[in-house]
Amino acid sequence: MVVDVAAEEIAVTEARQTKIPVVGLSGSDNDIRGLAYPIVANDANSAAIKFLLNELAAAYEGGKTQALATPVGTETVVPAALVIEEATAVPTLWPA
Numbered sequence: 001m002v003v004d005v006a007a008e009e010i011a012v013t014e015a016r017q018t019k020i021p022v023v024g025l026s027g028s029d030n031d032i033r034g035l036a037y038p039i040v041a042n043d044a045n046s047a048a049i050k051f052l053l054n055e056l057a058a059a060y061e062g063g064k065t066q067a068l069a070t071p072v073g074t075e076t077v078v079p080a081a082l083v084i085e086e087a088t089a090v091p092t093l094w095p096a
Contacts, residue, residue: 001056004043005030025052 002008005026012034015022021036025043032038042048 001025002035003049003053005032005035025049 002024005024012022016034023037024035025039026032027043
C-alpha cells in the first residue's frame with residue numbers, strides 16, 4: 001500500500017519489477033497506470049488519507065473475521081468484476 005504514488009515512485013517501480021501488485025492512493029494529477037489497484041483520492045489531505053486507511057483497515061478486519069468463521073471448503077468465490085463494481089460505491093464525507 002502506497003499513500004503518495006508520486007513521492008513513492010521508486011517503491012512502486014521496484015514492486016512492479018518484482019511483480020508485487022501495488023495498491024496506491026493517488027491524486028488525480030498522478031499517473032496510475034503502474035498500479036494494480038489504484039485509489040484515486042486526495043493524497044495531500046491528512047483527513048482524507050486517515051479516512052481511507054481506516055476504511056481499508058475495517059474492511060480487512062471484517063474480511064478476516066468472516067474468513068475465520070467460514071469452514072474450510074465452503075468458501076464462496078466472488079468474480080473480481082463484481083467486487084470492483086461494489087467498490088465504486090464509496091461513501092462521501094459531505095452531503096451532495
